[in-house]
Amino acid sequence: MGLEFKSRVTLAHGAGGRETSEIVRRLFLERFRFTRVSGGVGLPELDDAASIPVGGGRHIVVTTDSYTVNPIFFPGGDIGKLAATGTINDLAVMGAIPVAVLDSIVVEEGFPLEHLDRIVNSIKDTLESENVALIGGDFKVMPRGSIDKIVITMTGIGILYTNRILLDSNVKPGDKIIVTGSIGEHGATILALQSGIDVESSSLRSDCQPLTRIMRRILDIGGVHAAKDPTRGGLAMALNEFAKKSNVGIIVWEDRIPIRDEVKMYSEMLGVDPLTLACEGRALLSVSPDKACEVLEELRSMGCSDAEIIGEAVDDYKGMVILKTVSGGLRVLEEPMGEIVPRIC
Amino acid sequence: MGLEFKSRVTLAHGAGGRETSEIVRRLFLERFRFTRVSGGVGLPELDDAASIPVGGGRHIVVTTDSYTVNPIFFPGGDIGKLAATGTINDLAVMGAIPVAVLDSIVVEEGFPLEHLDRIVNSIKDTLESENVALIGGDFKVMPRGSIDKIVITMTGIGILYTNRILLDSNVKPGDKIIVTGSIGEHGATILALQSGIDVESSSLRSDCQPLTRIMRRILDIGGVHAAKDPTRGGLAMALNEFAKKSNVGIIVWEDRIPIRDEVKMYSEMLGVDPLTLACEGRALLSVSPDKACEVLEELRSMGCSDAEIIGEAVDDYKGMVILKTVSGGLRVLEEPMGEIVPRIC
Numbered sequence: 001m002g003l004e005f006k007s008r009v010t011l012a013h014g015a016g017g018r019e020t021s022e023i024v025r026r027l028f029l030e031r032f033r034f035t036r037v038s039g040g041v042g043l044p045e046l047d048d049a050a051s052i053p054v055g056g057g058r059h060i061v062v063t064t065d066s067y068t069v070n071p072i073f074f075p076g077g078d079i080g081k082l083a084a085t086g087t088i089n090d091l092a093v094m095g096a097i098p099v100a101v102l103d104s105i106v107v108e109e110g111f112p113l114e115h116l117d118r119i120v121n122s123i124k125d126t127l128e129s130e131n132v133a134l135i136g137g138d139f140k141v142m143p144r145g146s147i148d149k150i151v152i153t154m155t156g157i158g159i160l161y162t163n164r165i166l167l168d169s170n171v172k173p174g175d176k177i178i179v180t181g182s183i184g185e186h187g188a189t190i191l192a193l194q195s196g197i198d199v200e201s202s203s204l205r206s207d208c209q210p211l212t213r214i215m216r217r218i219l220d221i222g223g224v225h226a227a228k229d230p231t232r233g234g235l236a237m238a239l240n241e242f243a244k245k246s247n248v249g250i251i252v253w254e255d256r257i258p259i260r261d262e263v264k265m266y267s268e269m270l271g272v273d274p275l276t277l278a279c280e281g282r283a284l285l286s287v288s289p290d291k292a293c294e295v296l297e298e299l300r301s302m303g304c305s306d307a308e309i310i311g312e313a314v315d316d317y318k319g320m321v322i323l324k325t326v327s328g329g330l331r332v333l334e335e336p337m338g339e340i341v342p343r344i345c
Numbered sequence: 346m347g348l349e350f351k352s353r354v355t356l357a358h359g360a361g362g363r364e365t366s367e368i369v370r371r372l373f374l375e376r377f378r379f380t381r382v383s384g385g386v387g388l389p390e391l392d393d394a395a396s397i398p399v400g401g402g403r404h405i406v407v408t409t410d411s412y413t414v415n416p417i418f419f420p421g422g423d424i425g426k427l428a429a430t431g432t433i434n435d436l437a438v439m440g441a442i443p444v445a446v447l448d449s450i451v452v453e454e455g456f457p458l459e460h461l462d463r464i465v466n467s468i469k470d471t472l473e474s475e476n477v478a479l480i481g482g483d484f485k486v487m488p489r490g491s492i493d494k495i496v497i498t499m500t501g502i503g504i505l506y507t508n509r510i511l512l513d514s515n516v517k518p519g520d521k522i523i524v525t526g527s528i529g530e531h532g533a534t535i536l537a538l539q540s541g542i543d544v545e546s547s548s549l550r551s552d553c554q555p556l557t558r559i560m561r562r563i564l565d566i567g568g569v570h571a572a573k574d575p576t577r578g579g580l581a582m583a584l585n586e587f588a589k590k591s592n593v594g595i596i597v598w599e600d601r602i603p604i605r606d607e608v609k610m611y612s613e614m615l616g617v618d619p620l621t622l623a624c625e626g627r628a629l630l631s632v633s634p635d636k637a638c639e640v641l642e643e644l645r646s647m648g649c650s651d652a653e654i655i656g657e658a659v660d661d662y663k664g665m666v667i668l669k670t671v672s673g674g675l676r677v678l679e680e681p682m683g684e685i686v687p688r689i690c
Contacts (some may be wrong), residue, residue: 007457007458008455008457009452009453009455009457009458009461009486010454010486011454011488013484014484015486020484023484024484027465028465028482031465031466031469032472032478033473034472034476034477034479035478035479036480037444037445037478037480040480041479042478042480042481043478043479043482050447050480050481051447051606052405052502054399054400054403054405055399055401056401058399060397061403062407062480062481062500062502062625063447063481064448064449064481064483064498064500066449066450066498068451068485068492070491099382100382100407103408103409104409104411104498105411106413107354107570108354109353109354110353110354111353111354113354116372117372119377120373120376124376126380127377128377128379132379133381133387133388134377134379134380134388135381135382135386135387135388135397135407136388136409137406137409138411138498139358139365139368140413141354141356141359141360141687142413142493142496142687143688145412146493146688147491147493147496148487148491148492151411151423151451151487151492151496153409153411153483153498155409157445204498212558256574283530327666342454342486342488343487343488343491
C-alpha cells in the first residue's frame with residue numbers, strides 16, 4: 001500500500017494504472033490548495049474533465065490531454081484523429097457538448113511536412129464532423145533527437161447538454177453497467193504494431209471514434225448516472241474508478257463483455273489482459289435499471305451492435321470490481337499495475 | 346512572399362518568427378472552417394488567447410502553450426514557473442483575470458522525481474501567488490530517448506476584467522507604445538546557458554514573472570487599446586504584430602528601449618539582436634496619448650522602474666515598424682526570421 005516514491009520516473013507512472021493515480025495524488029492532489037473554481041468539478045474528482053460555473057446555473061466543461069501514441073499512423077486512425085477524438089470523448093462522457101478545442105503541437109526538427117499535413121487534416125475532419133471549432137493553439141519545434149516525431153496536446157471546451165454533469169462518483173447500487181461496444185481494439189492495435197506484428201492484413205483496427213452523438217441520444221433517454229471512456233488502463237481501470245469513487249461494488253459477468261476474436265487472439269499472443277487495453281471509441285455507462293434496456297436498444301439501433309449490459313452495481317463489495325468468470329468463479333478485477341503499454345495514446 | 350512549403354519541419358518553423366506565422370497560416374488558418382465560437386475571438390486573430398461568449402455579454406478567455414525550454418532550470422525560474430507564468434500572462438495581456446489552469450506533463454522515463462518535485466512546486470507557488478486554481482491535467486511518460494527530459498503544456502482560463510478584450514488589432518494612430526520593463530532577459534539567459542556560458546556569476550536572470558497585478562492596475566486607469574507579451578520573437582515580433590494587425594505604423598525610438606547592460610553584452614557576444622529575444626515578464630502596451638503618462642507613472646510606482654514610452658503609432662508606414670536609431674537614422678524593424686533560439690520557452 002502507499003506510494004514508494006522512487007527516485008526516478010518509470011513508464012508505469014504514465015501507464016494510466018495504479019502508479020499513475022499514486023504519482024498524480026502525490027504530486028498534485030496532496031499539494032495544491034486551489035483545485036476548483038466556485039464549486040465546479042476540479043482536480044480532486046480526477047474525472048475525465050473539470051467544470052467552471054459561468055453564471056445562470058451553467059457550467060463550461062474543460063479537459064486537456066497529451067497524445068504521444070507510437071506509431072503515429074495506425075489502422076483506424078492517426079495521432080491527429082486520436083487527439084481530437086479523445087478530447088471530444090472526455091467532454092462527451094461528462095455529459096457535455098464539445099464546442100471548441102485548442103491544440104498544441106510539438107514536433108521534431110526534420111519531421112516530414114507531408115505527415116504533419118495528414119495529421120492536421122485528421123484533426124480537421126474529426127472536429128468538423130462534430131461541429132467543433134479550433135479556436136487557438138501553439139506550434140513548437142524541438143531539435144532533432146530531443147523528441148520522437150510529434151506530441152499533440154489538446155484542450156477541449158464544452159457546455160453541459162442537460163444541466164447535470166456525469167461524475168464517476170455517481171454510480172448507484174442497482175445500476176446496470178453498459179459498454180457501448182467491443183473493447184480493447186485501440187490498445188491491441190497499437191501494442192501489436194509496437195511488437196512488430198503486421199496488423200494491416202487482419203481486421204484489427206483502432207476503435208477511435210467520437211462519442212458525441214451516442215452520448216447525446218442516451219442523455220435524451222435519461223437514467224444515466226455516470227459515464228467514462230475506458231482509455232489508458234482499459235475497462236479494468238474504468239470499472240475500478242466507478243467502484244472506488246462511488247463506493248459501490250460492481251459485479252461484471254465475464255461472458256457478457258464484448259471482445260472481438262482478433263483482440264482475444266492478439267492479447268493472448270502478446271500476453272496482456274484485454275480488459276486492460278485502451279478503447280478510444282467506447283463509453284462505459286452506469287444506468288438506472290428502469291432505463292437500461294431502453295439505452296441498450298437505442299445504442300444497438302445506432303449501430304453499436306456489440307453494446308451490452310455487462311454487469312451491475314451492488315451494495316456489497318464496496319470499492320471493488322468482482323468478475324464472475326465464465327467458469328462460474330468470482331475474482332477481484334484489480335486496477336491495472338505496471339507498464340501496461342507505453343505510448344498507447 | 347508566400348510560404349515555400351519545404352518537405353521537412355525546420356527549427357525556424359517553431360521559432361515564433363515569420364516562418365512560424367507562415368506554417369500556422371498554411372496548416373491551420375487556411376484549412377479549418379470552424380475557427381471561433383459565437384463571435385468570440387478565435388484562431389484567425391492569432392492573438393495571445395481566444396474567447397468564448399458564455400451569455401450575459403460575458404466571455405471566458407482561454408489559451409494553451411507547450412513549454413520545451415532547455416535547460417529546465419535557469420537563473421530566475423524553471424520550466425514549471427515559466428509554464429504557469431506564460432499561461433497567466435497570455436490571459437493578462439488579453440485583459441482577463443486568470444482563474445484556472447490545466448497542465449499536461451510529459452516526462453522522459455528515468456527523469457529524477459526530485460526535479461519533478463521542484464518543477465511542480467514552482468507551478469504551485471506561481472499559481473497560488475495569483476489565486477489561480479489547478480483544476481485538472483494529464484501526466485504521461487515516454488520511454489527513455491523519446492523525449493528530452495520534460496515538456497509541459499498548460500491551458501489557462503480567465504474572465505475578462507473589464508468587458509473589453511485587448512486585441513493586437515486595436516492599436517490606434519496616436520497611441521503611445523509602452524514597455525513595462527527592460528527587455529530580452531529571459532532570452533539572453535537561456536541562449537547564454539545553451540551556449541555553455543556560466544551566467545550564475547553575472548546578474549543576468551530570466552524576467553519570468555506574472556503580469557496579472559500590473560495589468561489590472563493599468564486597466565483601472567483606462568486608455569489601454571492593446572497589450573501583448575513579447576515572448577518568442579521578442580519585442581521585434583510583438584511590435585510587428587501590433588503594426589500588421591492594426592494596420593498602423595509604429596515608430597520606435599531606439600534610445601528609449603530599456604535594455605540592461607548584461608543583455609547588451611551577452612547579445613553582442615552571442616551575435617543576436619536583443620530586440621528579438623524573448624521576455625517572460627514584460628508587457629507591450631498601446632495606450633491612448635492622454636493616459637500614457639499616468640500609465641507610465643503607475644507602472645513605475647509598482648516597481649517597474651525600467652518601464653518606458655518607447656514609441657508611438659502613426660498613420661504612415663502602415664503595417665511597418667520603424668526604428669529611429671540612436672544615430673538619428675530610420676530603419677525598418679522586420680519581424681524576426683530564421684532559427685532565433687530553439688527551446689527558449
